[in-house]
Amino acid sequence: MSELPFGKTRTTPDELRTQIDTAAAVRRAREGGVSCPEQRIDRFIQIVPDLLEWLENHGREYPWRHSSDAWEVYIAEILLQRTRGDAVAEVYSAFLDEFPDPDSLANATEEDIRQLVEPLGFVNHRTRTLKEVGKLFSAEFDGDVPDSVEELKRPWRAGEYSARACQMFARGKPMALVDANFARVIGRVLGYEMPVQPHKSSAVYGLLETLLPTSPELARAFNLAILDLGALICTAEHPDCKSCPINRGCVYYCTRMEDE
């Protein structure tokens, strides 16, 4: 097991082509309204190594990224739902300190939980979810974290993204992740027409599945890189395209330059 927080950040287009079904990606891209999809996907594969190198130098160092413990990662994913990483980092160690395993969470009072997640918002939601997580894992999984997406999704408000992220980042199982960041970044880079709710679109999941490298270490780096690029550079408003490590391969950037 590698201890590198970002996974494998050194790769080449040739290595990626052995791990990515290019023809399938082109098909998916075309379905999403991408013009010249063959060239777009080829261009994308060429800039991925730059993206991963950028991650190596600029990626965010959060404690949950240094952990391969399923409980620590799963808790992080729950706390991170629609919440900034920096905010979660403020309460994360205190939370794990008090609730180091499902049993301790199962035995906690709502007030104990509420107090710890207070600064994050979604307080009622999160308190209920965490309580359910503790009780369910404690009662039905012998105090362990289950090892399948379906089982990880059982607690109320533990959904597709959180479950898949846990399997990806804790268990090293390559998983396509779709949230607002992935949709925005991929949509801009490829010129893909994103639906209103990308995270519930099977077409978007399909596209990300085909683009995801098959090796766990590259898949990890790929996912973290897009996540951090979306948070730090390719932001919803006023993206910092000039600083973007992959602007040379980005439809959004190139279109923008032509307009100016």
Add this chain to the structure above:
DNA sequence: TTCCTGGCCT
């Protein structure tokens, strides 16, 4: 007002 490593309800 919008955004943040979405998910639930109908």
Add this chain to the structure above:
DNA sequence: AGGCCTGGAA
């Protein structure tokens, strides 16, 4: 699949 919601922060 579409609508809607939760809260602190920018």
